[in-house]
Amino acid sequence: MKLTQYSDLGFRLMMYLAMCTDKLVTIQEVSERFNISKNHLVKISHQLTKVGLIESVRGRNGGVRLALPPEDINVEMVLQATEDDFELVECFNSVSNQCVISDVCKLNCLLDEALEAFLEKLRKVSLADLVGDGRVIEGALLPFPGGVVVKFRNLPARAKGVK
Amino acid sequence: MKLTQYSDLGFRLMMYLAMCTDKLVTIQEVSERFNISKNHLVKISHQLTKVGLIESVRGRNGGVRLALPPEDINVEMVLQATEDDFELVECFNSVSNQCVISDVCKLNCLLDEALEAFLEKLRKVSLADLVGDGRVIEGALLPFPGGVVVKFRNLPARAKGVK
Numbered sequence: 001m002k003l004t005q006y007s008d009l010g011f012r013l014m015m016y017l018a019m020c021t022d023k024l025v026t027i028q029e030v031s032e033r034f035n036i037s038k039n040h041l042v043k044i045s046h047q048l049t050k051v052g053l054i055e056s057v058r059g060r061n062g063g064v065r066l067a068l069p070p071e072d073i074n075v076e077m078v079l080q081a082t083e084d085d086f087e088l089v090e091c092f093n094s095v096s097n098q099c100v101i102s103d104v105c106k107l108n109c110l111l112d113e114a115l116e117a118f119l120e121k122l123r124k125v126s127l128a129d130l131v132g133d134g135r136v137i138e139g140a141l142l143p144f145p146g147g148v149v150v151k152f153r154n155l156p157a158r159a160k161g162v163k
Numbered sequence: 164m165k166l167t168q169y170s171d172l173g174f175r176l177m178m179y180l181a182m183c184t185d186k187l188v189t190i191q192e193v194s195e196r197f198n199i200s201k202n203h204l205v206k207i208s209h210q211l212t213k214v215g216l217i218e219s220v221r222g223r224n225g226g227v228r229l230a231l232p233p234e235d236i237n238v239e240m241v242l243q244a245t246e247d248d249f250e251l252v253e254c255f256n257s258v259s260n261q262c263v264i265s266d267v268c269k270l271n272c273l274l275d276e277a278l279e280a281f282l283e284k285l286r287k288v289s290l291a292d293l294v295g296d297g298r299v300i301e302g303a304l305l306p307f308p309g310g311v312v313v314k315f316r317n318l319p320a321r322a323k324g325v326k
Contacts, residue, residue, distance in 0.1 A: 001249050003164055008252040011270055034263055086164050089171040100197055101303040106293050107174055114284035121277035130269050140264040
């Protein structure tokens with residue numbers, strides 16, 4: 001049971017953007033600070049732009065930024081945008097399903113409940129909850145030769161279920 | 164977000180065995196009744212035998228059966244035996260992890276909590292809860308030319324969180 005690499009990198013991108021709400025961020029910057037593939041990030045930021053979670057500004061001084069305040073984007077919203085689907089088992093897709101017992105099987109309802117319990121946990125935590133004022137994460141990121149100006153956000157430390 | 168096909172087919176095998184506690188079942192029978200690959204089922208039953216959830220009896224009249232009463236095998240136990248791992252994101256594997264912020268990141272704790280919420284739902288439901296007395300599922304299965312003798316189990320209908 002895994003999430004896609006797309007989601008994994010999407011979380012990092014969104015957390016970084018939640019730390020940098022005062023400026024436009026280039027994909028190059030995110031790529032260098034996390035040491036992750038720029039190509040992957042370009043695709044992910046395109047998808048996150050498409051669903052309205054980030055805004056993209058073109059041009060020489062362009063870049064991306066969150067389309068909403070980090071308090072208003074929860075972790076489930078990011079996951080819903082980056083996972084291909086949540087078809088845990090074959091019968092979750094009614095078109096391609098071939099399981100002969102799916103109409104009478106209680107397992108699909110159970111898995112549906114379990115998935116909802118999983119997503120509910122993520123729904124309760126926002127990007128703001130995850131990054132706090134950004135200082136701790138900033139200290140762990142790699143340096144960016146272009147010079148980074150992360151203006152730390154003045155947020156009260158919050159926990160909301162996150163240890 | 165998906166479970167492996169291994170788990171999907173493993174659930175079907177275990178539910179069938181939970182319906183047939185009075186006899187040894189051949190993989191051929193399960194394959195024909197569900198119209199699923201015999202080769203896949205052989206691998207899955209080998210794995211489920213290895214972890215002690217099913218017993219295999221060799222020989223001409225051999226087959227497989229549950230190693231425990233269906234009331235004592237919950238859905239999480241099956242999933243734990245059939246999934247390769249539960250490494251939702253890169254940092255869940257401390258050996259191969261390359262994420263630079265994992266030591267200070269709150270996301271891994273959150274995903275851990277969400278995974279636990281998912282598994283907790285499955286832990287509360289047994290194979291006996293899923294199959295009931297077996298009649299409804301039996302009615303949906305394909306016929307088996309070899310002749311099937313499913314002796315329906317005399318269980319009270321239970322719900323335990325399953326709709």
